[in-house]
Amino acid sequence: MPSTPTGYGSVANFNESPRNGLAKIQTHKKHDNGVCHDDSVPTVKAQTIDELHSLQQKKSAPTTPIEGTLTPFATLSEEERQRQQLKSISASLASLTRETGPKVVKGDPARRKTETQRLAHDHPVAPTIAVSDSALKFTHVLYNLSPAELYEQAIKYEKGSFITSTGALATLSGAKTGRSPRDKRVVKDHVTENELWWGKGSPNIEMDEHSFMVNRERAVDYLNSLDKVFVNDQFLNWDPENKIKVRIVSARAYHSLFMHNMCIRPTPEELENFGTPDFTIYNAGQFPCNRYTHYMTSSTSIDINLARREMVILGTQYAGEMKKGLFSVMHYLMPKRRILSLHSGCNIGKDGDVALFFGLSGTGKTTLSTDHNRYLIGDDEHCWSENGVSNIEGGCYAKCIDLSQEKEPDIFNAIRFGTVLENVVFDEHTRQVDYTDKSVTENTRAAYPIEYIPNALLPCVGPHPKNVILLACDAFGVLPPVSKLNLAQTMYHFISGYTALVAGTEDGIKEPQATFSACFGAAFIMLHPTKYAAMLAEKMQKHGATGWLVNTGWSGGSYGQGSRIKLPYTRKIIDAIHSGSLLNASYKKTQIFGLEIPTAVEGVPSEILEPANMWSDKKAYTETLMKLGRLFKMNFETFINYKIGRDSKLTEEILAAALPLQFYISFSFPLRFHALIDNSSSAQITSRS
Numbered sequence: 001m002p003s004t005p006t007g008y009g010s011v012a013n014f015n016e017s018p019r020n021g022l023a024k025i026q027t028h029k030k031h032d033n034g035v036c037h038d039d040s041v042p043t044v045k046a047q048t049i050d051e052l053h054s055l056q057q058k059k060s061a062p063t064t065p066i067e068g069t070l071t072p073f074a075t076l077s078e079e080e081r082q083r084q085q086l087k088s089i090s091a092s093l094a095s096l097t098r099e100t101g102p103k104v105v106k107g108d109p110a111r112r113k114t115e116t117q118r119l120a121h122d123h124p125v126a127p128t129i130a131v132s133d134s135a136l137k138f139t140h141v142l143y144n145l146s147p148a149e150l151y152e153q154a155i156k157y158e159k160g161s162f163i164t165s166t167g168a169l170a171t172l173s174g175a176k177t178g179r180s181p182r183d184k185r186v187v188k189d190h191v192t193e194n195e196l197w198w199g200k201g202s203p204n205i206e207m208d209e210h211s212f213m214v215n216r217e218r219a220v221d222y223l224n225s226l227d228k229v230f231v232n233d234q235f236l237n238w239d240p241e242n243k244i245k246v247r248i249v250s251a252r253a254y255h256s257l258f259m260h261n262m263c264i265r266p267t268p269e270e271l272e273n274f275g276t277p278d279f280t281i282y283n284a285g286q287f288p289c290n291r292y293t294h295y296m297t298s299s300t301s302i303d304i305n306l307a308r309r310e311m312v313i314l315g316t317q318y319a320g321e322m323k324k325g326l327f328s329v330m331h332y333l334m335p336k337r338r339i340l341s342l343h344s345g346c347n348i349g350k351d352g353d354v355a356l357f358f359g360l361s362g363t364g365k366t367t368l369s370t371d372h373n374r375y376l377i378g379d380d381e382h383c384w385s386e387n388g389v390s391n392i393e394g395g396c397y398a399k400c401i402d403l404s405q406e407k408e409p410d411i412f413n414a415i416r417f418g419t420v421l422e423n424v425v426f427d428e429h430t431r432q433v434d435y436t437d438k439s440v441t442e443n444t445r446a447a448y449p450i451e452y453i454p455n456a457l458l459p460c461v462g463p464h465p466k467n468v469i470l471l472a473c474d475a476f477g478v479l480p481p482v483s484k485l486n487l488a489q490t491m492y493h494f495i496s497g498y499t500a501l502v503a504g505t506e507d508g509i510k511e512p513q514a515t516f517s518a519c520f521g522a523a524f525i526m527l528h529p530t531k532y533a534a535m536l537a538e539k540m541q542k543h544g545a546t547g548w549l550v551n552t553g554w555s556g557g558s559y560g561q562g563s564r565i566k567l568p569y570t571r572k573i574i575d576a577i578h579s580g581s582l583l584n585a586s587y588k589k590t591q592i593f594g595l596e597i598p599t600a601v602e603g604v605p606s607e608i609l610e611p612a613n614m615w616s617d618k619k620a621y622t623e624t625l626m627k628l629g630r631l632f633k634m635n636f637e638t639f640i641n642y643k644i645g646r647d648s649k650l651t652e653e654i655l656a657a658a659l660p661l662q663f664y665i666s667f668s669f670p671l672r673f674h675a676l677i678d679n680s681s682s683a684q685i686t687s688r689s
């Protein structure tokens, strides 16, 4: 052993004495001065433990927005930037008790005690009778925290927050584990009264401006009553010309991290120039609404006010409300700019061919747009403008039930540090997640930034789509695994927006529930469905896109008898659509729906392509098919008197697309047919997203 250099003898001696009988490890690294390196390091330059802790964290680059966007960043001091930022946030949180907003202080109250005290001293407030106690308190603002900081906040202060074995943040969303479409309200004013879709089938349940303000004040007062609130300033839409600035004020680190992942994350420079948001969410989800407030029908209310560009959330902590609430707003703002907003996934091949995947929840948008052989543009919300497609979001929100590394490696591997994992069950010691466990909910979810998918395309934009794939999870088991659609059929199925899932997850076989949700997203559209349909038809026609109907649901019988079409087969079908090979396949037409089905698809057993083949009870098949046909027809009655676009020819063609079905049904069941027309409301059809 070479001689020990000066000063650190004890360390060297420790290294020299072999512990547990193991031979010591020799490292023969020589320094220039010829003195042997002994792995010892100088002691820290700190006099106290507090000083030591202060060395641990380096000050990060300033990330403060400027009021308005005119003042150049360089001319502002850091202090002035902070002041302006706090002023902007304070204005967002203004209420009756604090007309100019609360006294906001940046940072965690647990760590910035001295700062609060200093500020309190600098701005003494003389209490008067007009000032309530809440006007005197500080509200700390945790502004655009990083995932690491949000993890700490969640774990320290939010029950049910844990780090899983792969580093994700497991959270509980509380009593609500899914969206509450029946509690979503939109302010009806003299503008929205004429612009929006109201009434039967519409997701826009009305409320008046005053009731909105009551709920808004309730949310703002709740948020101000807290020691701290989280504020996220972020963007929506990757199209640089149509980017929307959003501010999310929330009470939970879970909500802040969720939106950090789901919205587009600004660069430090973009944040410095953020200015005033275009839209603000007040998420006071832990706090209920008040039953004495007009229009309230439950303790939950999600309220959108387009004139004020605000949304208020009361009585639900399900984070998806924020993402989908903003999506509704985009369904209003974008069509005004002649841009089509789409509830679809989107990816692009190596040759630049773009595909859209429409479908209701659980039909496969996220699963099928995440494709190892293609670049992911987005999994759920897009815009189609004159320039092509753009993702609205900066992240994905995948269903996790029964997730496995083998079947969906990209999604599985995205569940790591930074990802929010909602309502999953894990081993209390190893923190290994059991993705099959539905104890909390069947709707377990992972929210991760899009770049967690290895082949995500950044920025998330692409040229005009070549294929428009309509996904239906048909639990009746009668729709073909794939069919090619003409434009009129595409529009018919787009307006119908069909899927059928199984109602409950309890034991025993349940009837599949047919769901018709216009534009495959009736819960999020703001205008009449025919407005979006007309835009889609025009764009598909102009850019020569082909429509496809893909059943990701049952085959060989309805739920209970048949089985779900295997994901690898669906992937093969999708591959054949992307490659163009399916376009040139030979086709035959089906009964009732008049769908063109291919006779062969590479990698898929041919017999499954024709659903009738797979049913052992052919009579049951025909009956089920006709039943579904009737449900389609009944659902479409509402749209028969509407024209799609300026072109009445297309409208006639769309109706004709439904005609073979109509004739068949009226011929076979004349009495039933009339009965159905007379009584168009059926308990079997549910309206959901």
Ligand SMILES: Nc1ncnc2c1ncn2[C@@H]1O[C@H](COP(=O)(O)OP(=O)(O)O)[C@@H](O)[C@H]1O
Pocket: 359, 360, 361, 362, 363, 364, 365, 366, 367, 368, 379, 398, 399, 400, 401, 552, 553, 564, 565, 566, 567, 568, 570
């Ligand atoms: N043949 C199939 N095609 C697509 N998804 C399937 C198929 N079989 C089972 N699945 C499962 O169905 C679910 C589809 O959900 P997801 O992709 O999240 O839908 P969406 O994004 O449209 O809400 C996933 O859990 C997926 O694993």
Ligand SMILES: C=C(OP(=O)(O)O)C(=O)O
Pocket: 179, 320, 324, 360, 361, 362, 365, 366, 380, 397, 399, 689
């Ligand atoms: C987040 C949602 O989207 P999807 O189920 O379509 O993935 C939702 O509908 O709440």
Ligand SMILES: [Ca+2]
Pocket: 360, 361, 689
């Ligand atoms: Ca959805």
Ligand SMILES: [Mn+2]
Pocket: 365, 366, 379, 380, 397, 398, 399
């Ligand atoms: Mn999805």
